[in-house]
Amino acid sequence: MNTNQLFKRLTVMLLVIAIYPVTALATGPRIKQDLFTPNANAIYALDLPPFITTELTGGGAAIELVNTVLQAQKINATINTLPLVRMLKYYVLQEKALALIGSHIGFSADEQKNLIFVPLLRLKQHYYVYQPKHPDGLPWKGDLKTLANLTYGADPEENIGTYQKAGLKVETGKLLSLLEKLKSGQLDLLANSALAVDWFLDRNFAADKAKFSKLEPAAGEETLFMVFNKNHPEGAALAKQCQDGLTAIIANGQYKALLEKQFGGGEAVNRHILPLQ
Amino acid sequence: MLYLHSLLLLLSAWTAWAGDEVVLEANESPPYWSRTLPGGGLGSELVQAISDAAGLQTRIEFVPLSRMIEDRDNNDLGNPEFYMAQQEFAAIIPIAVSEVSLFYYRPHYQQPPQITSFNDLKQYKIGVLKGTLIDRRAFEQMGLHFESSYAQASLFKKLKLGRVDLVFEIDLVGQQMLAELFPTMKTDFFRQPLPNSISPIAIMVDADYPHAGEIAKQYRNGLAAIIADGRYQKIVEKYYPDGQLPAGWFENLQRFQRLYTF
Numbered sequence: 001m002n003t004n005q006l007f008k009r010l011t012v013m014l015l016v017i018a019i020y021p022v023t024a025l026a027t028g029p030r031i032k033q034d035l036f037t038p039n040a041n042a043i044y045a046l047d048l049p050p051f052i053t054t055e056l057t058g059g060g061a062a063i064e065l066v067n068t069v070l071q072a073q074k075i076n077a078t079i080n081t082l083p084l085v086r087m088l089k090y091y092v093l094q095e096k097a098l099a100l101i102g103s104h105i106g107f108s109a110d111e112q113k114n115l116i117f118v119p120l121l122r123l124k125q126h127y128y129v130y131q132p133k134h135p136d137g138l139p140w141k142g143d144l145k146t147l148a149n150l151t152y153g154a155d156p157e158e159n160i161g162t163y164q165k166a167g168l169k170v171e172t173g174k175l176l177s178l179l180e181k182l183k184s185g186q187l188d189l190l191a192n193s194a195l196a197v198d199w200f201l202d203r204n205f206a207a208d209k210a211k212f213s214k215l216e217p218a219a220g221e222e223t224l225f226m227v228f229n230k231n232h233p234e235g236a237a238l239a240k241q242c243q244d245g246l247t248a249i250i251a252n253g254q255y256k257a258l259l260e261k262q263f264g265g266g267e268a269v270n271r272h273i274l275p276l277q
Numbered sequence: 278m279l280y281l282h283s284l285l286l287l288l289s290a291w292t293a294w295a296g297d298e299v300v301l302e303a304n305e306s307p308p309y310w311s312r313t314l315p316g317g318g319l320g321s322e323l324v325q326a327i328s329d330a331a332g333l334q335t336r337i338e339f340v341p342l343s344r345m346i347e348d349r350d351n352n353d354l355g356n357p358e359f360y361m362a363q364q365e366f367a368a369i370i371p372i373a374v375s376e377v378s379l380f381y382y383r384p385h386y387q388q389p390p391q392i393t394s395f396n397d398l399k400q401y402k403i404g405v406l407k408g409t410l411i412d413r414r415a416f417e418q419m420g421l422h423f424e425s426s427y428a429q430a431s432l433f434k435k436l437k438l439g440r441v442d443l444v445f446e447i448d449l450v451g452q453q454m455l456a457e458l459f460p461t462m463k464t465d466f467f468r469q470p471l472p473n474s475i476s477p478i479a480i481m482v483d484a485d486y487p488h489a490g491e492i493a494k495q496y497r498n499g500l501a502a503i504i505a506d507g508r509y510q511k512i513v514e515k516y517y518p519d520g521q522l523p524a525g526w527f528e529n530l531q532r533f534q535r536l537y538t539f
Contacts, residue, residue: 029446030356030409031409031410031444034476036392036395047362058414083362089534090536094539176349176363177349
């Protein structure tokens with residue numbers, strides 16, 4: 001083989017390597033655990049990295065916790081992660097799925113009568129600002145009224161009444177969009193778990209990460225729930241089994257150990273996660 | 278040079294608006310979306326028929342999938358699950374469905390494999406496209422053995438050679454790939470569609486796209502019109518080797534329409 005031929009082959013190989021991963025994904029089947037089990041107990045989880053995400057092996061800390069409980073209680077169920085709250089609501093309310101996992105689901109009072117909420121993870125939340133817009137931070141000491149007239153970025157399903165009452169303007173969006181709006185100056189602040197904010201900053205704003213400032217004290221907390229459907233034939237029974245299983249793994253230390261493994265040790269867990277009450 | 282570049286950018290922005298043309302992006306994935314197929318593939322033909330019925334001008338641009346996912350201001354065509362985690366849409370309009378099948382090569386089996394769960398797959402080496410396993414660790418814990426390939430053609434060649442025992446692939450893609458690679462050996466390959474694998478193929482209109490709500494309404498009306506007058510069925514049937522829509526096609530399409538308008 002002469003140099004020209006070698007060069008041509010190398011060029012073709014590089015092109016194949018560069019192009020195929022992209023085109024292959026395009027028509028690829030999504031091979032998920034529930035492909036063979038149309039009648040299994042379906043659980044739908046809201047994409048919420050790093051707690052719920054198909055980007056992590058194991059599906060994220062919340063999914064690992066649920067799978068540990070399901071295994072311990074010998075419950076046959078598959079978990080499918082979806083990006084939109086309304087998709088989760090559709091499956092639970094219209095197709096009578098067993099359960100969902102997520103936060104900020106925003107069920108009406110009537111809908112809640114048919115649901116059983118099992119708290120899974122309590123996350124500390126902090127406000128974030130973009131330093132170039134607010135070089136001195138914000139006068140946040142725990143009273144929202146000090147932030148009146150600023151624009152707050154909320155989750156689309158978040159209860160925003162408290163912010164409106166305190167005189168803040170509110171715009172809604174998913175966390176990634178809110179971070180972009182924070183950077184562009186359309187928002188003054190947003191609230192979320194530092195673990196979730198760091199996830200998106202590392203992946204989407206690595207060069208600017210240091211310009212996003214976390215305010216103290218904490219803004220509050222957010223709870224991730226397993227929400228069981230009483231309209232599912234086994235909903236109430238499996239909710240109790242899962243609650244028992246969760247209590248058991250908290251008591252035997254598995255719960256804490258799993259979080260420490262996921263988030264890099266006990267100190268990080270104490271900093272970001274509150275004990276389940 | 279900078280001036281020329283800016284001028285070109287301005288010009289391309291202006292032409293995208295001319296005549297209220299809606300620009301949708303797809304990536305090369307035959308037989309659904311393809312620059313080289315007559316009519317542009319199943320999805321492209323449907324989009325153009327829907328647009329025609331709705332009185333909309335639609336242009337489909339082909340870009341790599343990674344760019345479609347990274348671009349969070351564009352309108353997308355394809356399986357919404359690839360895009361929704363990154364981007365917010367004013368409307369997601371399912372226009373077709375796809376399903377996954379398991380394929381095997383009959384001459385390698387004295388008895389057809391009986392596969393009703395992932396447990397039944399433990400004894401086989403399974404061919405998959407790289408990047409399509411959603412939870413690899415869980416599958417490995419089940420004791421399954423996968424061999425990844427970058428291209429569909431490679432998967433089916435390995436299947437015939439016995440280097441993999443079974444292949445997971447989108448049913449229509451697999452059928453077309455086999456017809457292309459082994460046109461005289463159609464009956465040597467068997468396919469088992471998986472009931473819980475059905476996914477939507479959709480038009481996704483970005484949340485900030487001008488007149489997004491009105492455009493989405495027109496697409497929905499256009500889709501209803503071509504289903505009602507039979508054009509829809511004629512287009513889809515053309516792409517299935519036996520000329521038949523898979524069973525339950527319209528029920529699945531309606532289910533996804535309910536899901537994405539809930």
